[in-house]
Amino acid sequence: MGSRVTLAFHGAAGTVTGSRYLLEVDERRVLVDCGLFQGYKHLRERNWRPFPVEPSTIEAVFLTHAHLDHSGYLPRLVKDGFSGPVYCTQATRDLCRILLLDSAKLQEEEAAFRNRHQYSKHQPALPLYTQHDAKKALELFEVVGFSMPENPMPGVSLGNIEVGFYPNGHILGSSYLDVQAGGRHILFSGDVGRGNDLVMRPPEFPIYCDYLVVESTYGNRLHDNRDVWEVVGDIINETVSGGGSVLIPSFAVGRAQSMLYLITELRRREMIPYLPIFLDSPMAISVTELMQRHHRYHRLNKTTCQQLSRDVTFTRDVEDSIAINKVQVPAIILSASGMATGGRVLHHLQRMLGDHRNTVMFAGYQAPGTRGARLVAGERKIKIFNRYFDVKARVESLDFLSAHADRLELLRWLQQLPTAPKRCFVTHGEEEASDEFRISISEELGWNACVPDMGDKVIL
Ligand SMILES: [Zn+2]
Structure with missing residues (x-):
């Protein structure tokens, strides 16, 4: 009998920040990305809600890349009881060292500012996490090498959960993830880079998957191609x-x-x-x-x-x-x-x-x-x-400079998948961008696509 596998969207659903995908394989739990909600106040307030499952019950975290909307909640997860490994590439770990400590410092400064000016409803105002929490989180990091599509191999094996990191051209160390869980392949696109970036190499083509979780930051826009x-x-x-x-x-x-x-x-x-x-x-x-x-x-x-x-x-x-x-x-x-x-x-x-x-x-x-x-x-x-x-x-x-693939670049990237996924989940975009990209996937590729709501849980 196969395992029961579920996927829950605890962030980056109907918005671009707070990427957090919880995968449950029978009794086991792992998290893909652990991002901070950023931008509007009603989103930032989500960072203060308790994590939907007890953090100590999560076995491991896998990070697609270092940007704070994918990694910036980690110190809080650790503060609240998570103690498992955090798997990522070497450059992601090195960047997280810079970004998480800086983020913690900002949180501390903001709390101190609020206390000085008595802005806060809570007395005293507390930081979401401190530099001490960030350092504790960084101690859990474990580096995984890149896999390549020509020779797909998982970089991490945890029993019936195996994960491979493939370069996706967005920033240093960024990857798409192939997660094999209970016999299903689930591909998490991460933030997909562009073919002609000045510094980054083009994204590697995506490998076979049963289910796809794809970003849609620019899902309804095209970049201007000025020189x-x-x-x-x-x-x-x-x-x-x-x-x-x-x-x-x-x-x-x-x-x-x-x-x-x-x-x-x-x-x-x-x-x-x-x-x-x-x-x-x-x-x-x-x-x-x-x-x-x-x-x-x-x-x-x-x-x-x-x-x-x-x-x-x-x-x-x-x-x-x-x-x-x-x-x-x-x-x-x-x-x-x-x-x-x-x-x-x-x-x-x-x-x-x-x-x-x-x-x-x-x-x-x-x-x-x-x-x-x-x-x-x-x-x-x-x-x-x-x-x-x-x-x-x-x-x-120079708004045409972007580290994200646009609508056509994303579609072209998806077209390289060897077969249509059973289902595509369109995430990491403002509502309109995600929805228009969902329509593009259905109409232009003929695939089954949906935009999950925050908190949705699906059986794979
Ligand atoms: Zn990013």
Whole structure:
């Protein structure tokens, strides 16, 4: 007799954050991804609800990649009793070390801020987890090597649960997972990367599965195919020839590294003039150094990686960061956060927004309500640290740069599956995106697809 296998969707259902999939095989429980809910308040509040099953009864966690919406709830799960192994690739573990500790620090700072200003309904306000909790979670990590579709082999075997990690091109170490549970193959796409990413290799094709859980972040959109070299080169040249500097707010993981590569390459090919380049974000610096160590995971060769350290000034210390203000010639400054919601980029914005010669070049998606979205929408006054600043600088948005496959890229990726899955579960998208992608799968591939609701549990 076969095993009873169920799959429950405890996050990333009807939304893009909080990826958590609970798989039950007879009496055993494992979790695929353990993400934080982010964005709107009603979503963030979900992080405070007790986990739907007792965390101590979960045997293991498998992580597709390090982004916090896939890994950021782990310290809380550990605090609440989970003590099993967390399996992931080496780069995912190394990135989690940077991201989870930073996330814990932010949680602690936010709680302290609330207590100082008595914002909280709860007295005293507590962090969701602390740096101590994050360190305890990191001790549970176990590294698994990548498998390849040409020779599909599970990287982890836990009796009748076996899991393989296959490169999917989204960020360093990111994978899709083939979970074999009680004789069924369940494929979790993770976040699927793109065929022509500047830094990442294309996603490997998906292997046979009975059931598919597929993301749909851009399930109803197509990326603009403008030539990124030309667009970025033109913006830099126009700004510099007028005597201005370029500020690039960028996400510390992924985007900062692609932009650095793009700019140093433009300079090497003499498509832009020689000018100082600064990477002003301790977290982005750590991630860049990690990329320089993990050559297997991306397209850039050793020389190109060395070029990054040679041509870019990394300003980790606060004094070095402040010293950038004294640079009188045009320069390029990359800094976090990517949506200008916090971090060192705010100091540069304060200094640079008022000068019409400068350009602020946003390098990715700007979520509604963020300072980045307001600047991109053309607001002429922006509040930073309780003061309003006039926006005279040019503002550009490279929203076509994305680490996610779009609707067609996702469909093309799915078409490489050797046979149609019995059922596709469309997750990790805003409601509209997921639903339109479900329709695309049914109409264009003729497969059985549905969008699960948060908390749904299905028998496989
Ligand atoms: Zn991601």
